[in-house]
Amino acid sequence: MPSTGADPIPLRVAVGVVRDERGRVLVARRALDRHQGGRWEFPGGKVEVDESVSTALRRELTEELGITVDECRPLIRIAHDYGDRQVVLEVRTVDRWSGEAVGLEGQPLDWRLPHELDPADFPAANRGIITALRLPGHYVISADCHEPAAWLAMLDRVLAGGERLIQFRVRLQGEDRRVLADEALARCRAVGARLLINGDVALARALAADGVHLTGRELSRLRERPLPPDQWVAASCHDPQAIRQAASLGVDFAVLSPVAATASHPGAQPLGWAAFNGWAAEAPFPVYALGGMTPDDRAMACRQGGQGVAGISGFWA
Ligand SMILES: Nc1nc2c([nH]c(=O)n2[C@@H]2O[C@H](COP(=O)(O)OP(=O)(O)OP(=O)(O)O)[C@@H](O)[C@H]2O)c(=O)[nH]1
Numbered sequence: 001m002p003s004t005g006a007d008p009i010p011l012r013v014a015v016g017v018v019r020d021e022r023g024r025v026l027v028a029r030r031a032l033d034r035h036q037g038g039r040w041e042f043p044g045g046k047v048e049v050d051e052s053v054s055t056a057l058r059r060e061l062t063e064e065l066g067i068t069v070d071e072c073r074p075l076i077r078i079a080h081d082y083g084d085r086q087v088v089l090e091v092r093t094v095d096r097w098s099g100e101a102v103g104l105e106g107q108p109l110d111w112r113l114p115h116e117l118d119p120a121d122f123p124a125a126n127r128g129i130i131t132a133l134r135l136p137g138h139y140v141i142s143a144d145c146h147e148p149a150a151w152l153a154m155l156d157r158v159l160a161g162g163e164r165l166i167q168f169r170v171r172l173q174g175e176d177r178r179v180l181a182d183e184a185l186a187r188c189r190a191v192g193a194r195l196l197i198n199g200d201v202a203l204a205r206a207l208a209a210d211g212v213h214l215t216g217r218e219l220s221r222l223r224e225r226p227l228p229p230d231q232w233v234a235a236s237c238h239d240p241q242a243i244r245q246a247a248s249l250g251v252d253f254a255v256l257s258p259v260a261a262t263a264s265h266p267g268a269q270p271l272g273w274a275a276f277n278g279w280a281a282e283a284p285f286p287v288y289a290l291g292g293m294t295p296d297d298r299a300m301a302c303r304q305g306g307q308g309v310a311g312i313s314g315f316w317a
């Protein structure tokens with residue numbers, strides 16, 4: 001039979017993001033003669049038959065780096081088609097390990113902070129991993145604004161509480177809206193937090209905000225990514241079709257909702273964690289759980305393959 005080219009069975013790969021106490025992550029350069037040769041990677045390798053992902057990761061990091069993984073936790077799962085090969089990267093964060101990392105296969109190693117990682121240096125599938133490393137575990141959605149001074153005081157409290165990713169979601173219009181968003185952006189910048197503008201690409205552009213958050217309706221209408229790579233594009237998704245659309249636009253991350261029952265959308269049928277888990281696994285970007293979430297649900301969302309949790313009540317408080 002003639003060869004049909006690409007292997008139809010995706011290659012499962014255990015990938016480790018090894019972190020040090022300064023928050024730097026370990027990257028290695030792939031040998032020139034290998035698949036995606038010359039690019040930087042996170043160490044790891046193919047999961048053998050009858051091996052779990054964590055067993056494969058332990059074996060690979062011992063073979064490639066000479067370290068022992070003591071504990072790892074899921075970061076993200078990314079399916080990617082290179083044309084000549086399909087891969088599923090099962091990515092784990094390795095916070096606890098022992099030994100000294102050495103390039104045992106002759107590969108150059110480097111330790112870099114997440115913001116020092118340039119996706120262009122890595123295989124295309126790694127873009128979502130790098131985004132996941134840059135995003136926090138909470139995505140705070142603002143309440144509507146009835147009185148700007150009170151709204152800004154709440155923003156200050158949220159930032160003082162350590163939140164670093166905020167969605168500007170207010171119904172003010174015109175100049176009032178622009179002025180409030182501009183002030184909110186300045187306060188976020190002052191502490192190194194990021195502000196995304198809900199449903200308003202024009203305002204995100206005009207203020208050079210950190211990005212835009214597309215509503216489900218905008219997501220379904222757009223045909224191309226509305227902002228350049230140095231501004232985030234996030235989107236609201238409610239089903240696998242929306243996740244595919246978000247992937248084809250090249251969004252950076254999404255929220256998937258409603259995971260649980262929520263007072264803000266009383267008629268909506270909750271997805272539950274099983275559907276969240278399955279749908280998030282199909283997304284090549286980080287996904288936050290939204291709908292009936294509290295900050296305490298973060299660990300659960302991460303166990304279910306999410307980046308963390310998003311919400312208004314319990315977060316904008
Ligand atoms: N280890 C690793 N592999 C990655 C990354 N990103 C990515 O697309 N891959 C792809 O995953 C596949 C398997 O990884 P690998 O080449 O490390 O596998 P391995 O250690 O078992 O090596 P081998 O080919 O010598 O048996 C390759 O096609 C590689 O291009 C990454 O960040 N780390």
Ligand SMILES: [Mg+2]
Binds near residue numbers: 044045046060064
């Ligand atoms: Mg390898």
